[in-house]
Amino acid sequence: MIYNISCSIKDSFEEKDKARESTLAISRDVVRNCRTAMYSIHNRDFDKANLLISKSVEMIEKMDTLLADHPDIYYSGFLEHAQQEFVECLVVYNILSGEDDEIPGPQELNVSNVAYLNGLGDVGGELRRHILDLIRKDTPEEGEKYLGLMEEIYNCLMMFDYPDAMTHGLRHKTDVTRSIIEKTRGDLTNAMRQQKLEKAMKEFENRIN
Numbered sequence: 612m613i614y615n616i617s618c619s620i621k622d623s624f625e626e627k628d629k630a631r632e633s634t635l636a637i638s639r640d641v642v643r644n645c646r647t648a649m650y651s652i653h654n655r656d657f658d659k660a661n662l663l664i665s666k667s668v669e670m671i672e673k674m675d676t677l678l679a680d681h682p683d684i685y686y687s688g689f690l691e692h693a694q695q696e697f698v699e700c701l702v703v704y705n706i707l708s709g710e711d712d713e714i715p716g717p718q719e720l721n722v723s724n725v726a727y728l729n730g731l732g733d734v735g736g737e738l739r740r741h742i743l744d745l746i747r748k749d750t751p752e753e754g755e756k757y758l759g760l761m762e763e764i765y766n767c768l769m770m771f772d773y774p775d776a777m778t779h780g781l782r783h784k785t786d787v788t789r790s791i792i793e794k795t796r797g798d799l800t801n802a803m804r805q806q807k808l809e810k811a812m813k814e815f816e817n818r819i820n
Contacts, residue, residue, distance in 0.1 A: 630677045634674045634677050634690060635689055637670050640670055641674075641696065644664075644666055645663070645667055646700075648660040648663035652700075652704050653707075660708075661704070661708075664701055672721065674693070691723060691726045694723060697720070697730070698720060698730025699730040699731075699734055701715070701720065702734050703738070706734075707741060728771060729784060732784030732788060735791045738795075739794070742754035742798070743798065746799070758792070758799060765788045765789055768785040768788060
């Protein structure tokens with residue numbers, strides 16, 4: 612009898628292990644897809660980014676199906692990491708592509724609330740990267756819009772002042788976002804002052820000539 616019980620337990624472990632291995636591989640693909648998509652977004656290749664994001668949606672749904680009977684694995688951490696990368700990528704895509712002014716919530720994206728918030732916590736770094744690109748292109752005034760979005764995200768994250776056991780490192784990401792905002796505001800201010808100075812000098816030269 613004990614042998615039969617042991618065999619039954621072993622079978623359940625085998626099933627759980629297969630589900631874990633399968634979803635772990637898929638989660639790595641999601642992360643890889645999202646990082647490639649982010650590169651495409653910054654290079655204005657939105658069609659490629661959209662294709663990669665769509666594939667990630669399918670993979671996240673597949674992971675949910677595989678882990679439907681294994682909540683202990685679902686909440687073990689690696690799936691949440693993949694969801695965070697996905698949220699970050701999709702939000703940045705929506706903002707920079709300009710295709711959709713509405714940013715979907717966690718229910719629409721089929722991710723946990725914690726993964727959603729931590730994904731938002733990483734968006735600031737990507738928006739800073741875009742603003743620095745605008746500064747290099749001598750269009751710093753366009754960056755004010757994205758700085759405003761960074762501040763909006765920060766204000767939202769500030770609402771969730773709960774223990775890390777609940778939010779999984781969100782407080783640290785919130786602090787990092789604040790630091791990024793301060794640096795970006797300084798970069799934008801300096802760039803716009805420089806732009807105004809160069810414009811004034813050019814006008815002065817034109818008057819002299």
